[in-house]
Amino acid sequence: MLSLRRPGLLGLYYLVLLVLLYVPIGVLLLFSVNDATVFGFPLHGLTGHWYKDMLGNAELLESLRSSALVAVGSSLTATALGTLAAIALLRFKFGGKPGFLAVALMPLLVPFLILGVALLILFAALDVSRSLWTVAAAHTVVSMPYTLLIVMARLVGFDTHLEEAAQDLGASYFYTLRRVVLPLIAPAMLAWLVAFTVSFDEFVLASFLIGRSPTLPVFLFGQLRFANRFPQVLALAMVVMLVSLSLVVLAERLQRLGTGASLGPPEPAAETGS
Amino acid sequence: MDQNKPPAVELVRLAKRFEGSEAVREVSLSIAQGEFFSLLGPSGCGKTTTLRMIAGFEVPTSGEVRLLGQDVLHVPPNRRNINIVFQNYALFPHLSVFDNVAFSLQVKRVPAQEIRRRVAEALSMVRLPGTERRKPGQLSGGQQQRVALARALINRPAVLLLDEPLGALDQKLRKEMQLELKSLQREVGITFIYVTHDQEEALTMSDRIAVMNQGQALQVDDPRSIYDRPATRFVADFIGTTNFLSGRLRSREGSLATVEVEGVGDVLAPLPTELSPGRTLTLAIRPERMHLGRVSGDGPTNRVRGTVAEIIFIGDDTQYFVRLANGERVMVREQNDAPPAEGSRIQVGQSLTVEWAPASTTILLD
Numbered sequence: 001m002l003s004l005r006r007p008g009l010l011g012l013y014y015l016v017l018l019v020l021l022y023v024p025i026g027v028l029l030l031f032s033v034n035d036a037t038v039f040g041f042p043l044h045g046l047t048g049h050w051y052k053d054m055l056g057n058a059e060l061l062e063s064l065r066s067s068a069l070v071a072v073g074s075s076l077t078a079t080a081l082g083t084l085a086a087i088a089l090l091r092f093k094f095g096g097k098p099g100f101l102a103v104a105l106m107p108l109l110v111p112f113l114i115l116g117v118a119l120l121i122l123f124a125a126l127d128v129s130r131s132l133w134t135v136a137a138a139h140t141v142v143s144m145p146y147t148l149l150i151v152m153a154r155l156v157g158f159d160t161h162l163e164e165a166a167q168d169l170g171a172s173y174f175y176t177l178r179r180v181v182l183p184l185i186a187p188a189m190l191a192w193l194v195a196f197t198v199s200f201d202e203f204v205l206a207s208f209l210i211g212r213s214p215t216l217p218v219f220l221f222g223q224l225r226f227a228n229r230f231p232q233v234l235a236l237a238m239v240v241m242l243v244s245l246s247l248v249v250l251a252e253r254l255q256r257l258g259t260g261a262s263l264g265p266p267e268p269a270a271e272t273g274s
Numbered sequence: 275m276d277q278n279k280p281p282a283v284e285l286v287r288l289a290k291r292f293e294g295s296e297a298v299r300e301v302s303l304s305i306a307q308g309e310f311f312s313l314l315g316p317s318g319c320g321k322t323t324t325l326r327m328i329a330g331f332e333v334p335t336s337g338e339v340r341l342l343g344q345d346v347l348h349v350p351p352n353r354r355n356i357n358i359v360f361q362n363y364a365l366f367p368h369l370s371v372f373d374n375v376a377f378s379l380q381v382k383r384v385p386a387q388e389i390r391r392r393v394a395e396a397l398s399m400v401r402l403p404g405t406e407r408r409k410p411g412q413l414s415g416g417q418q419q420r421v422a423l424a425r426a427l428i429n430r431p432a433v434l435l436l437d438e439p440l441g442a443l444d445q446k447l448r449k450e451m452q453l454e455l456k457s458l459q460r461e462v463g464i465t466f467i468y469v470t471h472d473q474e475e476a477l478t479m480s481d482r483i484a485v486m487n488q489g490q491a492l493q494v495d496d497p498r499s500i501y502d503r504p505a506t507r508f509v510a511d512f513i514g515t516t517n518f519l520s521g522r523l524r525s526r527e528g529s530l531a532t533v534e535v536e537g538v539g540d541v542l543a544p545l546p547t548e549l550s551p552g553r554t555l556t557l558a559i560r561p562e563r564m565h566l567g568r569v570s571g572d573g574p575t576n577r578v579r580g581t582v583a584e585i586i587f588i589g590d591d592t593q594y595f596v597r598l599a600n601g602e603r604v605m606v607r608e609q610n611d612a613p614p615a616e617g618s619r620i621q622v623g624q625s626l627t628v629e630w631a632p633a634s635t636t637i638l639l640d
Contacts, residue, residue: 159362159364161362161364164351165358165366167352168356170353184366
């Protein structure tokens with residue numbers, strides 16, 4: 001039977017995929033604990049001092065802080081705007097919806113290089129000096145399409161009768177939003193995590209719009225010139241990865257929470273009715 | 275009906291147009307307080323749209339909705355003293371049964387202790403006590419249905435709207451719930467407006483029925499009258515089974531008309547209104563009112579000849595399809611109330627007479 005042979009081929013494919021995905025990361029991990037500034041074998045013994053150096057590198061930590069600030073700010077803004085836009089698009093009647101959606105999703109299609117230049121010119125024309133604020137604004141623009149699409153997907157699969165039922169039971173629009181709509185689209189708040197990631201590792205826009213204090217990707221790019229500092233960068237990369245991984249796990253947990261399926265054990269009460 | 279009480283719901287020439295198509299055309303109805311009223315019709319007949327206009331989810335294109343004598347056209351759904359049970363129940367999946375049922379009380383900030391008491395009361399009314407902490411997803415379809423009922427009734431609305439609430443249940447549970455809904459309605463004394471496409475369901479439960487088609491209320495009457503005296507061919511066809519014969523009015527004698535059915539002969543039928551001879555019309559006769567070759571009672575009888583084309587044995591009754599001289603087939607339903615005598619069993623191909631009382635004939639003008 002065909003289905004019996006398939007797992008073998010699929011298994012092989014999966015194995016290749018895993019190797020391609022994780023070997024490079026494994027190599028990073030390896031060199032972040034290797035006691036040498038040269039990348040190559042043989043290895044020179046285990047060390048933790050790149051991690052210690054990293055923690056002592058004020059510039060690096062400063063850029064990490066900048067990135068975190070920009071990512072938190074832009075992702076929260078993008079999630080709020082995306083959620084509002086999704087509710088407007090799917091729950092209210094107004095003209096020009098296709099145009100509205102097209103404009104909202106445009107940043108997905110415009111190359112970051114062009115968007116970066118455009119924003120740079122715009123900010124210059126408006127006499128806004130470059131700073132983390134300008135980077136955050138740009139990141140909000142490019143991550144909003146993601147949040148909009150994710151929240152829209154959740155709203156589409158959401159029975160509009162639920163909102164009508166709430167209204168029918170006397171709830172005002174805002175009560176309905178707070179008690180019914182927002183809790184039910186809460187899993188879509190993983191959109192926030194997506195927006196956070198989009199911002200956190202974004203390089204092109206940041207390099208155009210950054211002021212005096214660089215974000216992490218911009219700083220790392222600058223560090224590539226100094227070979228002796230490179231292992232620190234690897235150490236940081238490992239830390240960042242660990243944080244990302246925890247966020248993904250968190251998002252997954254949130255998603256399960258939202259379905260309400262596994263909230264506490266079912267009550268052991270006896271079957272009643274019917 | 276108490277004349278002093280205003281009707282629970284009154285629709286005055288209510289109409290709704292959706293992008294060119296007319297969903298509801300000038301429906302006027304008056305539904306009394308405490309009545310079990312059904313809107314019955316095929317899908318797309320405008321019954322759900324009518325219900326949604328009463329609830330306030332759709333704004334009428336023209337006409338009025340009055341609730342207890344008050345025009346509620348500009349009252350939003352959350353301020354109308356009406357509750358609705360949706361077809362899919364629309365229970366809040368993230369809230370427990372308690373919070374679902376308590377929702378309208380929580381909106382109104384009723385004290386917690388009173389909420390607890392009334393929720394317990396409502397749940398025992400629908401025979402689901404002790405399920406407060408469960409989630410809707412952990413309940414069966416029938417149980418969810420009861421929770422939806424409890425949630426809608428806890429506020430004692432003036433009117434409860436039900437949009438095909440039994441549609442998702444299996445046949446057996448449906449029958450049970452029909453009786454239960456009816457007795458629940460009698461118990462709470464709230465006006466029920468029930469939307470369904472199932473004629474049997476409407477006949478079983480309703481005090482009165484409005485039969486709807488293509489956005490119009492064709493007939494509003496009690497189940498018995500709708501069944502016995504359908505106003506239009508559609509109503510006669512939609513409710514139960516009906517034989518139709520087309521004919522022409524020949525003459526009248528008092529309230530009895532003689533109608534000539536071409537190729538078949540003359541048929542007597544009560545005349546509903548003044549009609550001039552020569553008018554073409556349709557005769558409707560229920561299969562169970564027709565009999566094979568035997569006179570039923572005294573007085574004049576309609577008697578036409580035909581040939582048995584098919585016999586279908588159902589169990590409690592038998593359906594005979596008889597081809598008349600004009601080529602049309604009529605169905606005659608005979609109850610199997612006694613075992614057939616040997617040798618007298620009717621055979622396919624047999625020639626016989628079909629008989630029925632003039633009073634069992636309804637004249638339709640469309």
